[in-house]
Structures are given as structure tokens and as C-alpha cells.
Amino acid sequence: MSQSVGADAVAAQRALLEKQLDTLRTLNAKQAPTAAVQSEAALLQNIVTQLAEMNVSKSAKKGGGKITLKTPKGTRDWDPLSMALRRHVFSTIERVFNTHGAVTIDTPVFELKEILSGKYGEDSKLIYDLQDQGGELCSLRYDLTVPFARFVAMNPTEYGSMKRYHIAKVYRRDQPAMSKGRFREFYQCDFDISGTYDAMIPDAEVLCVLVEVLEALDVGAFTIKVNHRKLLDAVFSICGVPDEKIRSISSAVDKLDKSPWDEVRREMVEDKGLDEAVADKIGIYVQLHGNRELLEKLEADADLTQNQRASEGLADMRLLFDYLDVYGILGRFSFDLSLARGLDYYTGLIYEAVTAASAPPGFTGGDAPVMPKKSKKGDEEIDESTVGVGSIAAGGRYDNLVGMFSGSKRPDAVPCVGVSVGVERVFSILMQRIKDAQARGERTVRQKEVDVYVMSMGDGLLLERMRVSKMLWDAGIKAEFMYKKKPKMQAQFAVVDKEQVPFAVMLAPGEWAEGKVRVKLQLGRAEESDKGKEVPLAELSTYLREKISTL
Amino acid sequence: MSQSVGADAVAAQRALLEKQLDTLRTLNAKQAPTAAVQSEAALLQNIVTQLAEMNVSKSAKKGGGKITLKTPKGTRDWDPLSMALRRHVFSTIERVFNTHGAVTIDTPVFELKEILSGKYGEDSKLIYDLQDQGGELCSLRYDLTVPFARFVAMNPTEYGSMKRYHIAKVYRRDQPAMSKGRFREFYQCDFDISGTYDAMIPDAEVLCVLVEVLEALDVGAFTIKVNHRKLLDAVFSICGVPDEKIRSISSAVDKLDKSPWDEVRREMVEDKGLDEAVADKIGIYVQLHGNRELLEKLEADADLTQNQRASEGLADMRLLFDYLDVYGILGRFSFDLSLARGLDYYTGLIYEAVTAASAPPGFTGGDAPVMPKKSKKGDEEIDESTVGVGSIAAGGRYDNLVGMFSGSKRPDAVPCVGVSVGVERVFSILMQRIKDAQARGERTVRQKEVDVYVMSMGDGLLLERMRVSKMLWDAGIKAEFMYKKKPKMQAQFAVVDKEQVPFAVMLAPGEWAEGKVRVKLQLGRAEESDKGKEVPLAELSTYLREKISTL
Incomplete structure (x- = not known):
């Protein structure tokens, strides 16, 4: 695989690079069109890559030409056990989505670069770009929400009003922490409703779906924090935060789930130059959390009710709480004025589900964990090293995202609301449970279903x-x-034991001549005699199918 | 989204570029380490990209800020109907794989670049690279076979002997022909067996699986062509093809499924400089195809039986035919001495399944088809514009690929055999069938299962x-x-009719006060009176579940 590369070839490549640098310098000096600069820069990049490869193949030769056997940083293989778990998780989630009448779509793993740009604020630096090999500039998708908005904007008549889910991998050049289920390639699992409807009815159903999903997955205790962007913006405004500081103050407040109020206050005042009195006023609001009684308290706050945006937010929350109550799930929710959510595109209700289950210390596959662990020990352990990692699902209303693509006159021509379930964290929690069960010697998920x-x-x-x-395969029996x-x-018996295959069908020359085989239940041997049961070949499939169905 | 960019910003960016060009020139002139050059070149690339983005956002502003709404060339969205079909196809295929005791794995969508290099011959130019954004150089996977070999080489003890399938997207920067199901992003569906076993037993099972899959998918009539690399090489050698020409002559012969012998002969003699007498001798062999009788004819050919490799190939084919006969599927196969298969890594048995079903004229989604259509019309229409496009599945034995990664002493320490099903072509065939049925006004696949x-x-x-x-959701009823x-x-009735929802549950104030609702079978109305049936709320779930089960 590695070619023999001499010093001559490297020198030639360096000369090529020199020449290409000259070309670019000339173009740039005479203010040539950007496209020309870009195309020559791509050539330069090719030259440098080839130079690097010469170097790699030289050093590879030194090392015996052996290839590094690993997956790229932050990615991992899914072994058969992980895949069995993944299939279980996805089918559980899909069952809930289907019960609510959702359809599913898929989009390409990469999008045109310009589709993704300007959607993720600071995090745009985490986007993976494809190399410019001629043709369109593309990037790997960063989430499933922007591709969904692009899809709806492309097909507004058919899909301007739809309930869809999408389970697929997304890509972020983030610092991986694989032991906590934070990867560079990871699954997202999104459920969204697009379209104009009466207020909060789809929002309530999205939250109902989320509760049903988390219950069906059996991830343990969870709470869903809810807040409203309009209410939060109004609170900042009422407390006297200047408009240009609302974004940065909002992101400070969002840290209240991991930092004490004093620390958040210090950040607002010292790092972000907020007036102390303003900070204290904010403190009164954002430390509030509760349920219906908090809503009533806020509804009695004249500062809020006299503010247009706050009133709209409160009216939405009132409707939401009524609907969640009818669904019988209100007890799962905490109205939390400190919840802010980072993404730019949210416009109304926002929410985040957190579980009490801890991330397992070591997850299978991939390379070693990287990030230091800062979380507290105890029942309520939540991963604290990065914003949002402790959450198991999150989402909100984003009424203007489709409009950003469709360029329609009304930015909220196709309003949307949705939730993204953090399935990687679900995998971590459930895999840990499987490993614990295996350690106790209990039977768990079988990788193979023979x-x-x-x-x-x-x-x-x-x-x-x-x-x-x-004969068995044709009868649909796994053999x-x-x-x-x-x-x-x-x-042969060693395989049966190791793989926990329930039935052995044994062929012996004498019995075979009489058209018979012997069937033995290997699992839970007590039920049949050790010698098994003689079954005529013609009746074998029927006999086995019935036996298997009673396992 | 587009920022306001002035001439000043562009000038500043150009100055930055100039400076970076100087940095690189200096590094290159003093023969700095390649890694340093590479890292500075990556910075340069960033500068140019930002410059280009300034330009894009300027021109975007001119054009009203509207983004091009499309998926990248050669890719497409999967709408709900396509997804419903995809789910059907995958679950059908997976059922067969599971029946044979296969487990499944998954690998990252990108691999380290060096893992893929040197595996695909000329086609390596079709590999998508990720941009060098610092860190490892990666490429999108080109197929699922090389990642599988890498996975096995990394875990030889656990997976050196396994039966696995993998259904996932792969990427090729090929000229797309979307109407024929040829994309740049497309699904592959692979079934492989790794490990050392008695000859041809796993090979026969792979082919048995392939037959069962194609039967289960109901893709219409199909034939599986089989040949053996050792036999083919021996034939060339016996006919007098010089060793260095065997590869190119082999690829000429592979075209016999689309070109007449005269044209293949012309290519071998005129383009590839083969002696005419040698070409004629090859012609006698490679135009042979048949079944068991051909095997017997070759077994009687002294030129072959005296050749070591030919004997090995014939012995394998003899075993294979015996096994296929026991499986009752021999009639599906054609022993075809012209089948050569392009990929470098095959070492033994090779095969390719072709169907008589034609590619549909226009497939949903994505942008327009590109390639000219050269196929004949008629029952046996096979897409002829590109090698292999007409085939619906292909594969073979590759005994040395894992060894290329593991660097083990014996190159065939982990021999493998497998098949890749061309599911995109299956989607095309089945989607066309759905559209035909819809055109006839027949009920077909429902996108939504409410x-x-x-x-x-x-x-x-x-x-x-x-x-x-x-209440219905909690009872698992889709509502x-x-x-x-x-x-x-x-x-409301318009929705029920449009989406073909079988049951309407109707709430009216009077009945509701009595704790009752009215259930009406909307689909196939004749069965119940138009007024529907009054059902007490407490019995609704049970009543509906029973009714739905009899649909």
C-alpha cells in the first residue's frame, strides 16, 4: 500500500508547493475573484496533502508499513451486543412515535455548506466540512433540525404540516468524552410537528410523546424542565438588562443547573458588566421553579402582566399546563425560569429532560475517554462537565427556521415544535444495566437470535x-x-452452550435412515429427558415452531 | 443569516491571506517538517474559506439573501412513502439474515484515510475526503467490506469467526444517474462470513441467503452467475496470456454481459495488444455458460485438470454445486466463465445476481438524471450504461483482506466470503410497482399507520x-x-378520507355526558351503519383493539 518515496520526490513536491504559493500570491495581489483564489487554494491543499502522504508513507515504511487500526477520534464501532441494544431502543421509540401518527423521513448525511451556516452560533466551528474536491461545498449535518427545516421549506405544500420523526447520525468536531456517551459521530432521535395550529396543542403532544418515550425506555426517574423564551426575554428586560446583553446574560443563567447562584451572579456582574442591582433582580426570578403554583404566582406579578411578551408567554404556559394536566403527566414537569437553552432558533416554549441515572464509568468500543470528570457522587449525579450533557432530551418551539430557508414574507409561515431524545445517553444507561446484570450472572440481551x-x-x-x-430456514425458524x-x-455442544441456543436437533445415521431426528431442549434442561425426543422429519418444523413459541 | 460585509473586511481578509502565504513560503523554503507545513496550509484554507464566505454573503444579499434549496448532487431526501418502502425492504432482508443466525454491526461513516487507500484500484478517485481541519485525515466509507475487514482485524479473537450483516450508507463521488438508482450516497446491504471452515460450506450458505433474500423481496425473475478467480486465472494462463496482462484482459472479458464477443476480442487484440490466436483460445472458454453439465465438460478438459489452480477452482465448483443442489436452489445459478468482477480483493468464488426487471424511468426525490440511457428495450432490459449497474447483488470470497490490516504472517489467517445486495435497485423496482398500483387506483403502502x-x-x-x-395511546392504539x-x-372528515384512517371515534356533547362515544368504520363503510356504534368510554380501547385486529 505505501509507495516508495525518495528525497527527489519530496523536493519536487516542495517545488510544486512553492510554485502554487506564487500563483496564489499573484491572484491575491491583483484582487482576483474569490472563486479563482478558492480553486487555486484547493490545489495548494492537494499538493500539501500529497507532501504529507509522502512523509506518512516514509514513516510507515520505517514502521513496517503497518496501518493504525482504529476508528477516527470520537467515533466507535457498534459490536453485536451494542447493536442488539440499539435495535431495542430504536424500536421502542419508534413504536411511541408511530402511535402518535408520525411518519419518518431521511436526509443526506451531508448538506450544502451554506444550508448549515449561521444556524448554530459559536458552535459552527464544530461542523465537519468535506474537502473541496471540485463541485459543491458540503458539510456533515450537525443536527436533524436544520435538515428538517430545509426539507419542509423545499416541500411546503406536502410537508408544511406534518408530524415526522428522524433517527440518524449527526457529526460534531467536539472534544469527545466517550465514557459519557459524548461522541463526534452520534445518533439523534427527533420528533417534530410543523404547521399552524391552535396554540400549545402540538407543543403539549410533543411533551406527551417525550414522557411516553422516556417511560417506555425505562431510563429511571426523570424531570422535564420547561420555560418560555418570551417570558425569559421579558424578565431580563423588566429587570433592566440592556438589549445587547440579553444573549450573554441568558447563557449565564442557563448554567444555574450546575453552578450556585453566587457564581452565576459573579459571572454576570464581573465578567459581563451587569449592574449589581439588575443581577439581584434577575436572581429573584430565575431561582424560581415549581409547577402550577409558580405559574399562578407569576400571573399575579404586575410587572409581568403589564409586559406584552411576558403576558404571551404566561398565556402559553397556562394553556400548556391545562393540556399536560388532561394528559395526566403534569407531575413530570418543573417550571424553571433558569432554563434558557443555547440554540439561536427557539422562539417560544423550551424544555429539557434530566434523569437521575448516572453515566456509566466505562462504555464499550472506541478509544479512551478524555474529559476530566467533575460530577458529584450520589443519587442525583448529573454530568456537570459540559452544558447539556446531563440532559436526556431537549427541544422547543422554533417558528422562524423554515422561513429562513423558504424566504417567505412571513418568517413564521411554517411554525415548528419538536424534541430531540439523547439516545446515546439512553444507550449508556441501558448498557450499564446489561453489564451489571451480566456481572450478576443473569441472562440478558442475546446478540444472536438462533x-x-x-x-x-x-x-x-x-x-x-x-x-x-x-427446511427450517424456509419455515422461518432461526437455525x-x-x-x-x-x-x-x-x-457442537460447546457452541450450543456458549451461544445459549435453546434447541438442538440431532442427526444420527440410524434414526436418519428411519426419517427421524432427535430434538433436545438445551436451555433449562430439566423439562425434557436428557435423551431428547424423536421427531419425524416431516413434522420437525411444526414441532419446533410450537416449542419455540412457548419459550 | 448573511452578514453585512464591506470592502474593508474583504481587504483585511486578503491581507491575512498574503501574510499566511508568506508564512508557508518561509516554511517550505527551509524544508520545515511536513506537519508544520500542513498545519499552516490548513490555516490558509480557513482564511480562503472565510474570504469565499464573505463573497457568498455579498452575492446572497444581492440576490435577496436566498439560499439554494437542494440536497447535494447525487443525494436525495427520503420522503415518508420512500421510508415506508425502505423499512419494508430492510425488515424483509433482516428477517432472512436473522434466520441464518447473523448478528449485525455498525461502523463510523468515515474511516481513517489510510484504511481505505489501496483497496479500490482505479476507483479510489471516487472516495470522499473530509477537509483537514486539524487532527486525523478521514474519508467517507466507500463500501462496507473494507470497514468489516478493519473491524475483524481489530477484534480477531472475538470476531475472527462470525456471520454478520451490515446495512448502511456508503459514498462515491461517481457520476450520478438517479433515475437508475445510482447515487453518490446510497445504501449497501452486506452479509459476510469470516473464519476458517471446510471448503465452500459458508460460500454455499451465502448464496442460499442471497436466493432467500431475492425471493423474499419478490423482485421478479433473477439468475445468479458464478465463476471462480482461480479457474479464470488458469484459463488465461493456459491460453497464453502473459501474467502482466491478466488483469486488463480479465476486465475486457467482464464486459461480455453487455458487448458481443467480436467487440471484446477487438479490444483485447487492438487495444491491449493480445495475440489473435490467444484471444481466440480465450473466446472458446469465456463464451461458455451453463450449469452442472458445463462443470463436467471442464472437468474433462485435460488442459485444465493438469493445471494446479484450475483443479482447485474446479474442485470448489464441484462442492458448491453439490451443496446448492442439497439446498434445492441449483436451478437459480449459471456457471459463467466470462464473469470476472472488478475488485482487487477477490480470491476464489465470485458471483453476481441479475434481474430481468427494468429500472424505472423516473424515481422520486433528488435532482435530475444525468447519464445517457443505452439499454435495449424489452423483457430482458438491463441497464447497460455502466458495469454492474444492471446487477442486483454481487460478491465473492476474499481471503486476504483482513490480513492486509492485521499484518499477520499468514495473509489468509481470517478468510471471508460475502455478498452485497443492491438495495437501491430493489427500492427502484418496488417503488415503480407502487406507483403503477397507485396509477391503477389500488390501495398500496400507507405512509402513516394511524x-x-x-x-x-x-x-x-x-x-x-x-x-x-x-387513553388510546396508552393502550398502544395509533390515534x-x-x-x-x-x-x-x-x-375532520377530509383528513380521515385523505389519509385513509380506518376508524373515526366521534365525540358529541350529549353522548359524552353519558360517558359514551361513537365509533365508525370509515374504510369499507358497508360493514357498519352510517351512524356508527355507541361505545362506553371504559370499553373503547378493548373494542377498538379487537376491531383493528380484524382489519
Whole structure:
């Protein structure tokens, strides 16, 4: 694979680089069109890459030409056990989504670069770009919300009003912390409702779906914090935060789930230059959290009720609480005025679900964890090293995102509300549970679902085992046999034991001649005699199907 | 989104570029380490990208700030109908794989660049690279076979002997022909068996799986062509092809499924400089195809039986035919000495399944088709514009690929055999069938699976509809209601009709007061009276579940 590269080739490549630097310098000096600069810069990049590869192949040769066997940083393989768990999690979630009449879509893993730009604020630096190999500039998707908005904007008539889910991988060049389920390639699982409806009815259903999903996944105790962007903005405004500081003060407040008020106040006053009196006034509001009684308290606050945006926010919250009450799930929610959520595109209700379950200390696959662990120990342990990592789901209303794409006159022509479930964290929690169960010697998820092992009890009987297996496959019965002409009996039993295959179908020359095989329940041996049961070949599929159904 | 960018900012950016060019020139002149050059070149690239973005946002402002709304070239969105079909296809295929005891894995969508290099011959130019943003150089996966080999090489003890499938997207910067199901982002669906076993037993099972998959998918008539690399190489050698020409002659022969022999002969003699007598001798062999009788004919050919590699190939084919016969699927196969398959890594048996089904003229989603269409019309229409496009599945034995990664002493320490099903072509065929059925006015796949629509027959009854819906969701019944406080009756019925929702649950103030709702079978109305049936609320879930099960 690695080519022999001499000093001459490297020198030639360096000369090429020199020449290309000259070309670019000339273009730049005469203010040539950006497209031309870009295209020459791409060529330069190719030259440098080739130079680097010469170097790599030289050092690879030194090291015996061996390739580094790993997945890229922040990514991992999914082994069969992880995949079995992933399939379980996805099918559980999809069942809930389908019950609510959602359809599903998929989008390409990369989008045109310009589709993603300007959507993620500071985090845009975490976007993966594809190399410019000629043609369009593309980037890997950063989330599923922007591609959804792009999809709806492209098909407003058909999908301007839809309930859809999307489960797919997204990409962020973040500092990975794989032990906590934070990867550079990871799954998101989004449920969104687009379209103009009466206020808060879709919002309440999204939250109802979230509760049903978290209950179905059995992730343990959870709370869903809710707040409203309009109310929060109004609070800042009422307290006297200057307009240009609202964004940065909002992000300071968002840290209240991990930092004490004193620290947040210090950041606002010292780092962000906020007046102390203003900070204290904010403190009174944002430390409030509760349920319906908090809503009533705020509804009695004249400062708020006289503010247009605060009134709108409170009216929304009132409706929401009524609807959540009808759904019988109000007890799951905490009205939390400190919840701010980072993303630029939220316009109304916002929410975040947090669980009490801790991230497991070591998760399978991938390379080593990186980030230091700062979380407290105890029942309520929440990952504290990064904003949002402790949360298990989050979302909100974003009424203007589709409008950013469609360029329609009304920015909120296609309002949307949705939630993204943090499935990687769900995987972590459930995988830890599986490992704990395995450590206690309990039976857990099987990687492989084989129900029958077709064995030879002498003389190989390969063609006969093939014939029986094919008969079972055609009957939809999961079966395997050993890929040996004359397998040893012990070797076959070893597989049955190791893989916990429930049934053994045993072929012996004498019985076979009479058109019979022997079936033995290997799992929970007590139920049948050790010698198993003789079954005529013609009745085998029916017999096994019935036995398997009672497992 | 687009920022206001003045001439000053552009000038500043150009000055930055100038400075960076100087930095690179200095580094290069003094032969600085490649890593330093690379890192500075990456910075340069960033500067140029920002310069380009300033330009884009300027021109975007000129054009009203509107973004191009499309997916990248060669990619497409999956709308709900396509997704419903995709789910059907995948679950059908997975059912067969699971029946054979396969487990599944997943790998990252990008691999370290060096993992992919040197595996795809000429086609390496089609690999998508990620931009060098610092850190490792990565590329999007080109197929699922190389990642599988990398995975096995990393975990030889656990997975050196496994039966796995992998369904995932792969990426090729090829000229797209979307109407034919040829994309730059597309699904592959691979089933492979790794490990050392008795000859041809796993090979025969892979082919058995392929037959079962194609039968289960109901893609119409198909034939699986089989050949053996050792036999083919021996034939070339016996006919007198010089060793260095075997590769190029082999690729000429591979075209025999689309070109007549005269044209292939011309290419070998005129373009590739083969002796005419040698070409004619090859012609006698590679125009042979048949079944068991061909095998017997070749077994009687002394030139072949005296050749070591030919003998090995023939012995393998003899075993294979015996095994396929036991599986009762021999009739599906054609022993075809012209089948060569392009990929470098095959070492033994090779195969390709072709169907008689034609590619549909226009497939949903994405941008316009590009390639000219050269195929013949008629029942046996096979897409002829590109090698392999007409095939619906292909694969073979590759005994040395894992060894390339593990660097083990024996290159075939972990031999493998597998098949890749061309699911995009399957989607095309089945989608065309759905569209034909729709054109005939037949009911087909439903995008949405809702069974019940909860309606108000007066007075809105929003909270009541919510309560009933939640009751149904909790019972696992797929239900929706209209997101309006006071929806019009006609509007609700319009949804039921348009989305073919089988049942309407109707709430009216009077009945509701008595704890009752009315259930009406909307689909196939004849079965119940137009007025529907009154059902007490407490019995609703049970009643509906039973009714739905009999649909």
C-alpha cells in the first residue's frame, strides 16, 4: 500500500508547493475573484496533502508499513451486543412515535455548506466540512433540525404540516468524552410537528410523546424542565438588562443547573458588566421553579402582566399546563425560569429532560475517554462537565427556521415544535444495566437470535444437516449448523452452550435412515429427558415452531 | 443569516491571506517538517474559506439573501412513502439474515484515510475526503467490506469467526444517474462470513441467503452467475496470456454481459495488444455458460485438470454445486466463465445476481438524471450504461483482506466470503410497482399507520378529545386528533378520507355526558351503519383493539 518515496520526490513536491504559493500570491495581489483564489487554494491543499502522504508513507515504511487500526477520534464501532441494544431502543421509540401518527423521513448525511451556516452560533466551528474536491461545498449535518427545516421549506405544500420523526447520525468536531456517551459521530432521535395550529396543542403532544418515550425506555426517574423564551426575554428586560446583553446574560443563567447562584451572579456582574442591582433582580426570578403554583404566582406579578411578551408567554404556559394536566403527566414537569437553552432558533416554549441515572464509568468500543470528570457522587449525579450533557432530551418551539430557508414574507409561515431524545445517553444507561446484570450472572440481551442448532451425532452427515437447516430456514425458524464435514460432538455442544441456543436437533445415521431426528431442549434442561425426543422429519418444523413459541 | 460585509473586511481578509502565504513560503523554503507545513496550509484554507464566505454573503444579499434549496448532487431526501418502502425492504432482508443466525454491526461513516487507500484500484478517485481541519485525515466509507475487514482485524479473537450483516450508507463521488438508482450516497446491504471452515460450506450458505433474500423481496425473475478467480486465472494462463496482462484482459472479458464477443476480442487484440490466436483460445472458454453439465465438460478438459489452480477452482465448483443442489436452489445459478468482477480483493468464488426487471424511468426525490440511457428495450432490459449497474447483488470470497490490516504472517489467517445486495435497485423496482398500483387506483403502502381519528361532532371538546387520545395511546392504539379548539366537522372528515384512517371515534356533547362515544368504520363503510356504534368510554380501547385486529 505505501509507495516508495525518495528525497527527489519530496523536493519536487516542495517545488510544486512553492510554485502554487506564487500563483496564489499573484491572484491575491491583483484582487482576483474569490472563486479563482478558492480553486487555486484547493490545489495548494492537494499538493500539501500529497507532501504529507509522502512523509506518512516514509514513516510507515520505517514502521513496517503497518496501518493504525482504529476508528477516527470520537467515533466507535457498534459490536453485536451494542447493536442488539440499539435495535431495542430504536424500536421502542419508534413504536411511541408511530402511535402518535408520525411518519419518518431521511436526509443526506451531508448538506450544502451554506444550508448549515449561521444556524448554530459559536458552535459552527464544530461542523465537519468535506474537502473541496471540485463541485459543491458540503458539510456533515450537525443536527436533524436544520435538515428538517430545509426539507419542509423545499416541500411546503406536502410537508408544511406534518408530524415526522428522524433517527440518524449527526457529526460534531467536539472534544469527545466517550465514557459519557459524548461522541463526534452520534445518533439523534427527533420528533417534530410543523404547521399552524391552535396554540400549545402540538407543543403539549410533543411533551406527551417525550414522557411516553422516556417511560417506555425505562431510563429511571426523570424531570422535564420547561420555560418560555418570551417570558425569559421579558424578565431580563423588566429587570433592566440592556438589549445587547440579553444573549450573554441568558447563557449565564442557563448554567444555574450546575453552578450556585453566587457564581452565576459573579459571572454576570464581573465578567459581563451587569449592574449589581439588575443581577439581584434577575436572581429573584430565575431561582424560581415549581409547577402550577409558580405559574399562578407569576400571573399575579404586575410587572409581568403589564409586559406584552411576558403576558404571551404566561398565556402559553397556562394553556400548556391545562393540556399536560388532561394528559395526566403534569407531575413530570418543573417550571424553571433558569432554563434558557443555547440554540439561536427557539422562539417560544423550551424544555429539557434530566434523569437521575448516572453515566456509566466505562462504555464499550472506541478509544479512551478524555474529559476530566467533575460530577458529584450520589443519587442525583448529573454530568456537570459540559452544558447539556446531563440532559436526556431537549427541544422547543422554533417558528422562524423554515422561513429562513423558504424566504417567505412571513418568517413564521411554517411554525415548528419538536424534541430531540439523547439516545446515546439512553444507550449508556441501558448498557450499564446489561453489564451489571451480566456481572450478576443473569441472562440478558442475546446478540444472536438462533433457536436451533442442527448437529451431527456421528459420520458428519453434512448434506443431511444442510437439508434440515434449509427446511427450517424456509419455515422461518432461526437455525445454524457447524461448517465442518465431520464436526466433533463436543465442539457442537460447546457452541450450543456458549451461544445459549435453546434447541438442538440431532442427526444420527440410524434414526436418519428411519426419517427421524432427535430434538433436545438445551436451555433449562430439566423439562425434557436428557435423551431428547424423536421427531419425524416431516413434522420437525411444526414441532419446533410450537416449542419455540412457548419459550 | 448573511452578514453585512464591506470592502474593508474583504481587504483585511486578503491581507491575512498574503501574510499566511508568506508564512508557508518561509516554511517550505527551509524544508520545515511536513506537519508544520500542513498545519499552516490548513490555516490558509480557513482564511480562503472565510474570504469565499464573505463573497457568498455579498452575492446572497444581492440576490435577496436566498439560499439554494437542494440536497447535494447525487443525494436525495427520503420522503415518508420512500421510508415506508425502505423499512419494508430492510425488515424483509433482516428477517432472512436473522434466520441464518447473523448478528449485525455498525461502523463510523468515515474511516481513517489510510484504511481505505489501496483497496479500490482505479476507483479510489471516487472516495470522499473530509477537509483537514486539524487532527486525523478521514474519508467517507466507500463500501462496507473494507470497514468489516478493519473491524475483524481489530477484534480477531472475538470476531475472527462470525456471520454478520451490515446495512448502511456508503459514498462515491461517481457520476450520478438517479433515475437508475445510482447515487453518490446510497445504501449497501452486506452479509459476510469470516473464519476458517471446510471448503465452500459458508460460500454455499451465502448464496442460499442471497436466493432467500431475492425471493423474499419478490423482485421478479433473477439468475445468479458464478465463476471462480482461480479457474479464470488458469484459463488465461493456459491460453497464453502473459501474467502482466491478466488483469486488463480479465476486465475486457467482464464486459461480455453487455458487448458481443467480436467487440471484446477487438479490444483485447487492438487495444491491449493480445495475440489473435490467444484471444481466440480465450473466446472458446469465456463464451461458455451453463450449469452442472458445463462443470463436467471442464472437468474433462485435460488442459485444465493438469493445471494446479484450475483443479482447485474446479474442485470448489464441484462442492458448491453439490451443496446448492442439497439446498434445492441449483436451478437459480449459471456457471459463467466470462464473469470476472472488478475488485482487487477477490480470491476464489465470485458471483453476481441479475434481474430481468427494468429500472424505472423516473424515481422520486433528488435532482435530475444525468447519464445517457443505452439499454435495449424489452423483457430482458438491463441497464447497460455502466458495469454492474444492471446487477442486483454481487460478491465473492476474499481471503486476504483482513490480513492486509492485521499484518499477520499468514495473509489468509481470517478468510471471508460475502455478498452485497443492491438495495437501491430493489427500492427502484418496488417503488415503480407502487406507483403503477397507485396509477391503477389500488390501495398500496400507507405512509402513516394511524388507525383512529378522534373527532368532535360539536362544541370543540378539545380537552375531551385529548383525554380519549391519551387513553388510546396508552393502550398502544395509533390515534390522532385535529389540533384545533373548535374544528369543523368537514375538515375532520377530509383528513380521515385523505389519509385513509380506518376508524373515526366521534365525540358529541350529549353522548359524552353519558360517558359514551361513537365509533365508525370509515374504510369499507358497508360493514357498519352510517351512524356508527355507541361505545362506553371504559370499553373503547378493548373494542377498538379487537376491531383493528380484524382489519
